[in-house]
Amino acid sequence: MFEDVLLVIEGCLRREERSWNTFVKEFGSMAENILRKFSDLAPHDRENIIQNVFIRLFKGGLNNFQGSTKYEFFKYFKTIVIHEGISYLKSEGKDRENISLNGEDSEGLSLKDWIPNQDPLSRPDLTAEGKEVLDSIQRVMEGFPLLDQQIFWMKLQGYKDEEVKKILGIPLGTVASKYSR
């Protein structure tokens, strides 16, 4: 993976075809990685979303990036991927929540979970409730080492042990043992 992300982006803004090809190759791979973790997306859904992401970036999305480091661009890119994914789900009518009849939750991460609440300000009760829950989680976690907190936080979000292991770069046994504790 290339390191000079910002140089490549500058090249794309100057309409250099070579920079665009490099950008597509590297960030196409990142978009695929981001979307692959969502269990509610089929391969053809991912392809359509990725295509929309790059159309959006080409038609001004890159120009609108205001940051100055690659970390900021990564987050900006992820925001666009998630936004395009949600737009796609809505356009395909796949944005409704599936209610499980036997009461079990579906495994893994779902892109539907990223669909924002319609208007948080119109439901202050939900916002207050959410703050209360998150505050209490924070208080509980404060007593644990940072690595344990990361494992716990990722598992809470729905990451599988294997994914946590790869992202944090720790053995699988550590993930399982620390979370069960």
Place this chain on the structure above:
Amino acid sequence: MAVSFESELKKYLKNIEIMKTPSCLDTDTIGFYIENKLPKGEKMRVEKHISSCLYCLNQLTELKELVYFQRQSAPLPSYLLQKIKDLFPKEEKFKKELSKDIFSPFIQRISDLFTFPVRQWRYAAVSLATALAVILILIIYRGFTPEKPFEIEKIQQPRGFTMLSLKEVKNPIILETGDIDTIFEQVRKLIQAHNGKMLEAIWFEKGIKLIFSLRREEETSLFNEFNKLVRIKIEKEGYRDKKGNIVLLLKER
């Protein structure tokens, strides 16, 4: 219906922004922390903050995942990759068409001159060089001035070619004169005036042999001109060689 704690939590995670405080870390600091690019003291400060801030913990895991994705290759299918790469020229073409509408044809022509692609300049240069080479070869082949009058280098000494054997024609045209040099010059000008072309001139003792080409319709007129200059001896035929050129002998009287 049983709903797990995780699924209930996902609802609130959408609003993680509400946990953000003014003392929260920026994205760059967290990124540098992940890639071990912070000084030791700063690193400890960052760790301490993240350990007590759910918003920054979320930022940390999110950015760690993206940095991991940056290193982890997941190539796209080649047809999809090509499709996305192809966005580029289509858009450029669109831009060019748009600019044509905006600029007047004259300004557009000037603009095109400056945006003329380098590779097209190369083709133009190669074509020009080829054309110049062809012209140069033609000039060398035909001489620098193809229409230049016939030039003769007269050899004064020794006067060779004492023997003249006219095998070319049976009955050459014969012009007899007392001033062979002057008449030769006048004959030459007359031939050129009748669109004839001097091909050869050979000096021999007391004479010059001339070979020139001439269209048949010019013959009568030219011969009448010769007749005005000097006494001419001409047969009805037999003065043209195998190639159709006329052979003329200019003799001293």
